[in-house]
Amino acid sequence: MKPLNEMTLSFDSHSSNEGFARSAVAAFLTQLDPTIGELNDIRTAVSEAVTNCIVHAYPHTIGKITLTVRIEQDFQITIKVRDTGCGIEDIAKAMEPLYTTSPSEERAGLGFAVMNSFTDSVTVRSRPGKGTTVILKKRLIQRVRHG
Amino acid sequence: MKNKIDFRDGTMTVCLQGEIDHHSAKKTRELIDSLIQQQKPSALQLDFSGVSFMDSSGIGLIMGRYRMMALYGGTVRVVHIPEALSKIMYLSGLGALHILETKGEAYETAE
Numbered sequence: 001m002k003p004l005n006e007m008t009l010s011f012d013s014h015s016s017n018e019g020f021a022r023s024a025v026a027a028f029l030t031q032l033d034p035t036i037g038e039l040n041d042i043r044t045a046v047s048e049a050v051t052n053c054i055v056h057a058y059p060h061t062i063g064k065i066t067l068t069v070r071i072e073q074d075f076q077i078t079i080k081v082r083d084t085g086c087g088i089e090d091i092a093k094a095m096e097p098l099y100t101t102s103p104s105e106e107r108a109g110l111g112f113a114v115m116n117s118f119t120d121s122v123t124v125r126s127r128p129g130k131g132t133t134v135i136l137k138k139r140l141i142q143r144v145r146h147g
Numbered sequence: 148m149k150n151k152i153d154f155r156d157g158t159m160t161v162c163l164q165g166e167i168d169h170h171s172a173k174k175t176r177e178l179i180d181s182l183i184q185q186q187k188p189s190a191l192q193l194d195f196s197g198v199s200f201m202d203s204s205g206i207g208l209i210m211g212r213y214r215m216m217a218l219y220g221g222t223v224r225v226v227h228i229p230e231a232l233s234k235i236m237y238l239s240g241l242g243a244l245h246i247l248e249t250k251g252e253a254y255e256t257a258e
Contacts, residue, residue, distance in 0.1 A: 015170035022200075040200070040231050047202040051169040106176065106211045107169075110203040110239060117238050 003070035003078075005031070010066045013058045013083070015051075021067055022046045025079065028069050032077075034140050041118040042077070042138060048111040049081040049134045055102060057085025057132055075140040080133060087128035095124065150175060152182065159188035167201035172208045179212060189221050196227035205232075206239040213244065224248060 007028050011017050022043040029042065046067075053065045068080040088094045095116075100109035115122045119138045126132040151162040161179055165171065183191065191212060198205070213223045226248045228236055236247055 015168075015173075018168045018170050019166060036231070041234075043200060044202050044235065047168055047200075051202065051204065055169065106172075106204075106207040108203045108207040108210060108239065110206055114203050114235065114238065117234075 001072055003072050005071040006068065008066065008068045010064055013054045013063050013065050013085075015054050017065070018047055018050055018054065021050045021065070025067065025069055029071070029077065032071065032075060032140055033143075038138075038140050042079070042136075045115045045118040045136050045138075046079060046081070048114050049079075049136065052111050052134070053081065053083040053085065053132070055107065057083040057087075059086070075142055077138050077140065079136040079138075081136070082131065082133040084131035087130055088124070088126040088132055089128055091124050091126055095122075150178065154186065154188065157189040158192055159183070159186060159190070160192040160194055162194040162197055164197040166199055167205040167208065169202075169204045172204040176208055176211065180215060183212075183215055183219070183221075187219055187221075191216050191221060191223045193223065193225045194227050195225060195229060195232060198229065198232060201232055201235060203235070203239070206235070206241065209239075209241060209246075213246065222246075 009024055011020065025046045026039050026043050029039065050065060050067070057063065063083060063085050066082040070078040072078060093099055095112040097113040098109040100107045112122065115136060119136045121137045123135040124132065149164055153160045159182060163175065167175070193209065193212070209223070209225055216223050223246050225246050228247060228249050233249070236242070241247055
């Protein structure tokens with residue numbers, strides 16, 4: 001389906017960009033007049049996905065993270081977070097709550113659990129050595145919108 | 148992010164400020180841990196009233212400090228949790244530790 005509106009951002013995997021990424025997504029979505037709760041859910045899910053790229057996809061290097069946000073019919077939002085990093089060997093394992101490969105970094109292993117709870121669906125595509133794409137979907141509550 | 152720290156009767160209170168993510172949590176963690184090691188407080192109180200956003204890095208921050216305080220036989224309380232953060236706090240399973248409070252009113256574990 002052709003999106004009604006779309007934006008793409010590409011940025012370096014510096015941890016200082018975590019705040020930038022979630023704020024940029026939130027700023028783009030304000031045109032839909034989302035509730036504070038909806039915006040907070042999306043900001044949290046984006047923060048988890050982008051942090052995964054920074055911590056896991058590019059553990060010893062700085063790579064590019066591409067963020068695409070699409071606004072579709074009926075207030076449907078699709079967010080793609082893509083990296084060309086190391087990839088995930090076992091996606092099911094990576095998505096298990098409390099599973100982490102970085103306990104020393106004090107990662108709680110809750111990234112995917114949070115993405116799952118804060119969005120309607122999470123899809124992960126990954127190829128070891130090639131990279132990972134995380135697709136987050138969320139439909140905003142339909143309300144009477146002004147303008 | 149500027150965190151205010153206060154010591155009173157063996158309790159160290161850290162008022163966390165701003166947004167807690169993987170980027171900001173590192174510095175906060177190092178600061179709190181060095182203070183715990185220097186001061187050896189019997190209780191650590193993490194005040195979240197000034198926190199406007201957190202992701203699972205905030206959960207890691209709390210769990211890590213909980214473990215560290217337990218090493219010294221100390222306790223942790225998480226107080227003044229804003230409404231916007233209650234969802235992620237519950238999701239984390241931290242409720243089971245009975246350390247979360249909104250306004251002095253303890254969160255019970257969701258059965």
